[in-house]
Amino acid sequence: MFYREAGDFKTSYREDNQTFPIRFDRMGFYVALAVAYVVIPLVIDDYWANAVFVPFLIYAIAAIGLNILVGYAGQVSLGTGGFMAVGAYAVYKLMTAFPDVPIFIHVLLAGGITAAVGVLFGLPSLRIKGFYLAVATLAAQFFLVWLFNKVPWFYNYSASGQITAPDRSMFGVFVTGAQTSATAKYMFCLILLTLVALVARNLTRGTIGRKWMAIRDMDIAAEIIGVNPLTTKITAFAVSSFFIGIAGALFFSVYLGAAEVGEAFGINKSFLILFMVIIGGLGSIFGSFAGAAFLVLLPVLLKNVLVGGLGWPTDLAAHIELMIVGGLIIVFLIAEPHGLAQLWRVAKEKLRLWPFPH
Amino acid sequence: MKKTFAALVAAAITATALPASADLVVPNLSYRTGPFAAGGIPYADGFNDYFTLLNERDGGIGGEKVVVPECETAYNTEKGVECYESTKGMGALAYNPLSTGITYQLIPKMAADGITLYTPGYGRTSAANGKVFEWVFNYPANYWDGASVAVKYLLDQSGGSLEGKKISLLYHNSAYGKEPIRTLEELAKKHGFKLTTLPIDSPGQEQKSQWLQVRRDKPDYVLFWGWGVMNQVAIQEAANIKFPMDHFIGIWWSGSENDVKPAGAGANGYKALTMHGVGTDYPIYADLKKYVYDPGKASGPAEAEGSVIYSRGMYAAVVIAEAIRKAQELAGHANVNAAEVRNGFEALEITDARMAELGLPNFGQPFAATCADHGGPGGAMIQQWDAAAGKWTLVTDFIAPDKDVLDPLIAADSEAYAKEAGLTERCK
Numbered sequence: 001m002f003y004r005e006a007g008d009f010k011t012s013y014r015e016d017n018q019t020f021p022i023r024f025d026r027m028g029f030y031v032a033l034a035v036a037y038v039v040i041p042l043v044i045d046d047y048w049a050n051a052v053f054v055p056f057l058i059y060a061i062a063a064i065g066l067n068i069l070v071g072y073a074g075q076v077s078l079g080t081g082g083f084m085a086v087g088a089y090a091v092y093k094l095m096t097a098f099p100d101v102p103i104f105i106h107v108l109l110a111g112g113i114t115a116a117v118g119v120l121f122g123l124p125s126l127r128i129k130g131f132y133l134a135v136a137t138l139a140a141q142f143f144l145v146w147l148f149n150k151v152p153w154f155y156n157y158s159a160s161g162q163i164t165a166p167d168r169s170m171f172g173v174f175v176t177g178a179q180t181s182a183t184a185k186y187m188f189c190l191i192l193l194t195l196v197a198l199v200a201r202n203l204t205r206g207t208i209g210r211k212w213m214a215i216r217d218m219d220i221a222a223e224i225i226g227v228n229p230l231t232t233k234i235t236a237f238a239v240s241s242f243f244i245g246i247a248g249a250l251f252f253s254v255y256l257g258a259a260e261v262g263e264a265f266g267i268n269k270s271f272l273i274l275f276m277v278i279i280g281g282l283g284s285i286f287g288s289f290a291g292a293a294f295l296v297l298l299p300v301l302l303k304n305v306l307v308g309g310l311g312w313p314t315d316l317a318a319h320i321e322l323m324i325v326g327g328l329i330i331v332f333l334i335a336e337p338h339g340l341a342q343l344w345r346v347a348k349e350k351l352r353l354w355p356f357p358h
Numbered sequence: 359m360k361k362t363f364a365a366l367v368a369a370a371i372t373a374t375a376l377p378a379s380a381d382l383v384v385p386n387l388s389y390r391t392g393p394f395a396a397g398g399i400p401y402a403d404g405f406n407d408y409f410t411l412l413n414e415r416d417g418g419i420g421g422e423k424v425v426v427p428e429c430e431t432a433y434n435t436e437k438g439v440e441c442y443e444s445t446k447g448m449g450a451l452a453y454n455p456l457s458t459g460i461t462y463q464l465i466p467k468m469a470a471d472g473i474t475l476y477t478p479g480y481g482r483t484s485a486a487n488g489k490v491f492e493w494v495f496n497y498p499a500n501y502w503d504g505a506s507v508a509v510k511y512l513l514d515q516s517g518g519s520l521e522g523k524k525i526s527l528l529y530h531n532s533a534y535g536k537e538p539i540r541t542l543e544e545l546a547k548k549h550g551f552k553l554t555t556l557p558i559d560s561p562g563q564e565q566k567s568q569w570l571q572v573r574r575d576k577p578d579y580v581l582f583w584g585w586g587v588m589n590q591v592a593i594q595e596a597a598n599i600k601f602p603m604d605h606f607i608g609i610w611w612s613g614s615e616n617d618v619k620p621a622g623a624g625a626n627g628y629k630a631l632t633m634h635g636v637g638t639d640y641p642i643y644a645d646l647k648k649y650v651y652d653p654g655k656a657s658g659p660a661e662a663e664g665s666v667i668y669s670r671g672m673y674a675a676v677v678i679a680e681a682i683r684k685a686q687e688l689a690g691h692a693n694v695n696a697a698e699v700r701n702g703f704e705a706l707e708i709t710d711a712r713m714a715e716l717g718l719p720n721f722g723q724p725f726a727a728t729c730a731d732h733g734g735p736g737g738a739m740i741q742q743w744d745a746a747a748g749k750w751t752l753v754t755d756f757i758a759p760d761k762d763v764l765d766p767l768i769a770a771d772s773e774a775y776a777k778e779a780g781l782t783e784r785c786k
Binding site for chain 2: 045046047050051055096149158159160161162164166167177178179255256257258259260262263264266300303307313314315317318319
């Protein structure tokens with residue numbers, strides 16, 4: 001009824017190609033942005049920031065990064081945890097070496113360093129594909145974790161091998177360290193997520209994104225029509241690692257405040273983010289958000305319902321929670337193998353015809 | 359999809375809004391799931407049972423009931439942060455997360471929030487320096503004390519000199535396992551032994567290559583910093599390569615019944631440190647039986663009662679309860695807040711007489727905290743596993759650590775932290 005293109009006239013190519021061609025969607029997007037930027041910062045407290053919003057925003061950045069590599073360029077990667085560790089250690093070294101430079105610059109630089117490392121580990125993708133590439137990136141995961149454990153320079157020779165984020169501020173407001181307010185943490189991550197999502201959306205619908213998708217769909221055909229596999233695959237690794245590096249830097253400096261590489265950036269993290277991408281939907285920016293929301297919020301929600309609401313013992317609740325999340329993943333993948341993004345697409349199609357589906 | 363989900367979350371959280379209460383709140387960040395649950399479960403049960411006893415027998419502390427909300431961390435730092443944030447709003451007075459990783463996360467956060475972090479026998483060792491770490495307490499003993507006590511015991515075993523001996527440290531590759539390395543390196547210099555470090559990645563179910571290295575190096579002694587499932591695997595592997603078990607010494611977290619029983623007779627003679635007594639022979643167990651176990655209010659199964667880790671959980675609860683009592687005495691009212699409880703921790707003195715009054719005579723060593731000293735005396739005993747009898751026997755009395763080596767290390771590490779965090783020293 002109200003959800004349709006009819007009557008919303010586009011008079012330029014620019015308007016025709018916009019991300020949200022339907023007015024209702026567009027309004028929804030601006031409302032969501034307004035809520036995220038204006039309403040939530042006013043009401044957020046420490047619990048909501050640290051348990052819900054900040055991890056969701058950071059995982060969404062990581063999921064967008066991985067989605068570019070796996071979903072758009074078709075290069076399977078199990079090295080996400082290792083690349084996040086590169087971002088975290090890079091930002092730590094930068095923060096401690098140049099305390100006067102704004103943290104925002106450090107986070108971007110950490111992303112850049114991760115991009116360089118990602119390119120290095122992406123080189124084998126020119127020779128190997130599919131499962132074999134997955135194994136090569138798995139090697140990156142284990143190598144990077146081992147490296148950050150082994151070389152004391154990375155953790156500034158601290159006795160325990162932990163890295164701890166010092167206090168850093170932007171415009172007089174603490175962004176990292178213990179004195180950071182919930183609002184500051186949330187806003188810092190939100191701004192970066194917005195930037196990342198905008199860049200990702202525009203990359204994926206332009207030339208670069210089309211090249212990635214061409215390589216994904218059939219690399220030989222793509223090569224024949226003039227897509228250079230070297231630059232295409234390498235840019236996919238670079239952009240993806242850049243975003244994942246930013247996520248790793250934020251994860252350590254803003255969210256955790258102290259980290260230990262084996263625990264915070266282990267193989268489990270790689271799998272978690274890969275699951276987010278698969279459940280959310282491969283090759284979809286919205287899917288990255290949906291996947292991150294599903295896997296970050298659902299456990300917290302279940303815990304609050306089972307322990308807080310029903311008063312179950314914590315161990316029983318923790319086990320049931322694993323079973324429910326696991327079960328839901330299976331159900332979702334059977335019911336909709338293309339992820340939450342596809343469900344959303346189908347819902348929108350139905351909504352267009354509603355209330356007269358014939 | 360996303361919107362309905364967010365609405366669900368919001369509905370659930372409002373439905374389970376945390377109750378505001380005037381009681382004394384001591385959250386129990388426990389882990390009853392995951393690879394470290396073997397240690398986490400008895401510890402949490404011992405911790406809960408002692409506060410249940412206080413509530414049932416004495417009506418709480420100074421007439422105020424103690425509430426112990428439990429939150430599952432699975433020994434995972436992210437979940438630990440979530441648990442801390444979700445419980446601190448209830449008016450939490452002190453935290454005891456039983457994880458060195460979570461401790462590192464919480465040290466700066468809790469200093470900013472003004473809540474005490476109590477980490478007996480784990481956590482950041484240099485927090486013993488109260489001049490820098492105002493909100494952290496780790497008496498009666500810490501990892502560096504443990505390392506020093508183990509080396510002192512080995513000195514004693516090998517006739518006063520470790521010159522030319524080889525000692526291997528087998529450790530959990532995390533902040534926890536890396537803690538003793540710096541101290542052991544210093545001690546190696548002082549006593550002239552050769553130290554090799556062998557990391558084992560978490561959770562530690564796979565240790566074949568490390569034990570192969572032990573076989574090749576043939577160290578005179580192996581020191582062991584393990585936790586959870588890793589302990590059982592290590593003791594089994596040591597038995598498999600026929601390493602002399604009495605030359606294999608674990609830290610206090612690697613010396614519980616759960617760790618040695620799976621290896622059966624092979625574990626006989628394994629040694630571990632301990633900083634408190636073990637078993638149900640203390641008078642307090644009569645009260646626990648009467649007020650907690652028999653009425654069915656026990657937090658865990660009966661087999662765990664009096665076990666090593668259960669006793670340690672109870673010990674932590676005893677110290678926290680005594681600190682709250684001290685705080686009530688200092689503040690002059692029973693309903694103390696987090697800042698007053700910190701003062702209680704800092705003024706706490708546990709004497710042998712007080713431990714006897716509590717029904718735990720000779721259970722732990724006496725200690726007295728000061729503004730500068732948050733670390734206590736640091737003594738530990740050596741216990742040895744008797745597989746035939748199925749119990750631990752103490753082979754030494756409390757051994758005092760080598761403070762000449764430890765104090766400069768603690769000062770250096772805490773100064774580095776103070777510089778990084780921009781803190782100035784207190785207690786002038």
